[in-house]
Amino acid sequence: MRTVTLPAAVVTGALALTLTACGSGGTGPGSGDGASGTLVVGATPTPAGEVLGYVQRNLAKKAGLDLEIKEFTDYVLPNTALQQGELDANLFQHKPYLDDFNASKGTTLTAVAQVYLPPLGFYSKKTRDVTALRDGATVALPNDSTNEARALELLAAQGVIELKKGAGVDATPKDVAENPKHLTFKELEAAQLPRSLDDVDVAAVNNNFALDAGLSPKKDAILLESAKNNPYNNVLAVKKGDEDDPRVKKLAHLLTSPEVKTFIEDTYKGSVLPVTGA
Template identity: 70%
Template structure:
C-alpha cells in the first residue's frame, strides 16, 4: 500500500510533530516486530516508483513485507523516521542527510546507495543555459544542501563562478563571477517546477521535475553529470536499525540486477542505477 502525504509547509513543522493522515500502518507494525511490514517513506518519483516495483515484483519472493508512504517534501520523511513512525526512508543524498542530522539533532544513518537522480536546469524561455538574458531570475532550492548543489551545477555550466573553497554549504554569497548578473530566487524545492513561468530558469531536483512531467534528459537545458557525483539517493534508517533483517533485505533488493534493469528501462537515463548489478 502506498500513501501520499501532501504538505507544502513541512519545513515549518517542529521535529516533535508526528505524522497524521498517513493511513493505516506505522513503524509500530515493524519497528518492534521484525516480522512486521517494513514501513518506508519516499518521495513519489523516483523513490516511490522504485519501491513500488520492489513491492509488486520482488518483495514476496525475498520474504519482505513492505509498506510505502509517499511524501512531497524533504523534511517529514526524516522527522517521521527519527520519531519512529517510519522504519526507513528513501529520497535523500548523503550531504543532505549529514546537514539534516546536524541542524535537527537527528540520528539517522545511511544503509546503501540506491540510484542517482541528476539535478537539472529547466527553462520555458531559453533552450541553452548560456543564453540566459542579462539580469535573469533563476530559481534555486532554499535548503542549504540543495542550494549549494544547484549553484555548483550553474558553475559547472559556466554561467557563474564560485569561490574555490565553496563546498556543501555554498550560497549566493559565494558567487565571485556573475557576468549575466543573474538573480537567485530561493524557494522550497517542491515549488520550483510550478514557478517556471515566472522565472527565466530554475534548478530543479530530479524527483520534483519528473513529478511535474519534466524529463531530465529531454527538457533540461543543462543536466548534472554522474561522474564523481556524491548525490546518490540512499536508504536511511535510525541508528541501531542497520542490521534489521528487513532493512538488509530491502538494501539487497535495491542494488539487485532486477532493480538496475527497471531503472534503466523506465527512466532512460533520467535516473541512473549505482549498482553494477
Template identity: 70%
Template sequence: MRKQVISAVSAAVALGLGLTACGSGSDSGGGDNDALVVGATAVPAGEVLSYIKKDLAEKAGLDLEIKEFTDYVLPNTALQEGSLDANLYQNQPYLDDFNKSKGTDLVSVVKAYLPPMGVYSKEVEDVTELADGATVAVPNDVTNEGRALKLLASKGVITLDEAAGTTASPEDITANPKHLTFKELEPAQLPRSLDDVAAAVINNNYAQDAGLSPATEAVLLESAKDNPYANLLAVKKGDEDDPRVKKLVELLTSPEVKKFIEDKYKGSVLPVTSG
C-alpha cells in the same frame, strides 16, 4: 536569507495528518515478519519501491509498506520518531546537514540510484544563453541550493569561491558576469515557477512529478561522474542490521531493479548497484 522548508507547527500538523491517512507505522527494530515501513517521495523512490513490492518482495520474504511524502523534511522527522523504519529520497550531503541542524541520528545503509538535478527553462535552450539580469529560481534549503549553484558553476554561468562546499550559497559567488538574480523557493514549488523566471534548477523528483523529462528537457543536467548526490536508503542509527532492512538493501541493488530503472527512466534516473 533562506526560508525554512516548513514551519515547526505545519510540520507537526502535516505529519499527524499524513500518518493518520496512511495508517500507523511499525516500531523501529520490528521482527522479521513485521512490515518494513519505508517513507519515500513519489518519483522515483516511490515507483522503485512499488516495483520491488509488486515483483520482488514476496519471493524475498519481505513485507514492504510504502508511505509517500511530498516534502524533504517529514520523511526524516517520521523516521527519527519511529513512524517509519527507513526512508528513500535523500543524498548524503542533505542527510548530514539534516542531522546537524535537527539533532537527528539517521544513517545511510546503501546508495540506491542517482537522480540528476537539472536546469529547466522556457526561454533558452542552453544556460549560457540566459539574458543579462535574468532571474533563476533555486531550491531554498541549504544543500540543494549549494548543489544548484555548483551545477550552474559547472557551465561557467557563475563562479563560486573555491572553498565553498556542498552548502554554497549566493554569498559564495565570486563572479556573476550575467548579473543573474537568484530566487529561493521551496523545492516543490520550482516547476511552477517556470512561467515567472528565466530558468529554474529543479530536483529530479519534482521535475518528474511535473511531467518534465530530465534526460530530454533539461537545458543542463548533472553528470554522473564523481557525483555525491546518489539517493540512499536511510535508517535510524542502530537499525542497520535489521534483517528486513538487509533484505531491502539486497533488492535495491539487484540486477532486476537496475534493469527497471534503466528501462523506465531512460537516463533520467541512473542506477547505482553498490553501497
C-alpha cells in the same frame, strides 16, 4: 542538453515533502519486535515510491519481506518520522542531505545502501543554453542549503558564475564572487520550482519534482548533472542501530538487484540512473 560532472565535495539534494500518509508504523524496529513484522518505508512518490512499489509487487513476497510504503511530499517529514519510530526506513535523499539533516536537526539516521541517482537539472522556456542567458536574467534556485549549493556549483562549472573560494556545500547567492551576466537569484521551495518556469528565465529543479511535473530530465533539461563522480546517489536510510535488521538487509539487497536496475533503466530511460548503472 549538456551534462556536467561536479566535484565530489559538492552537496545537494534535499527533498522536501508534506506527509500524505503517516501512521504509527507499529511493527518496525522502533516498536521493539526487531526482525519480524511489516517493514514500513517512507518515500517521495517519484521515483522512490515507484521503485519501492516495483519491489513490493514483484520481489518482496518471494524474499519473505512484508513491505508497506508511506508517501511524503516534502523532505523533512520522512526523516523526522524515521527518527521518531513511525517509519523503519526511508528512501528519498542523498547522503550529503542526510548528513546535513543530522547535523542541523540532531537526528541519528544512517545510510545502508545507495540505490539510484536523480540528477539535478536546469530547465527553461526561454533559452536552451545557460551560457546564453540574457543580462539580468532571473534564476530560480531551491532554497534548501544542500540543493542550492549544488545548483550554484552546476552554474559555476559552466563558467556562468564564480563562487568564493571555500563556499562549498553551504554556498548561497551571497557567495557568488563573479556574476558577469548580473543574474538575479530567486530562492524558492523545491516543490515550487517547476511552476516557476513561466516567471523566471531558468530554474534548477530537483529530479523528483521535475518528473512529477511531467518534465524529462534527459530530454528537457538544458543543463544536467553527470553520473560520473557524483556524490548525490539516493540512499536507503534507517535510524542508527537498525542497520542489521534482517528486513532492512533484505530490502537493501532487493533495491540493488539486477531486477531493480532493469526497472529503473526501462522506466526512466536515463532520467534516473541506477547506481550499478552509473
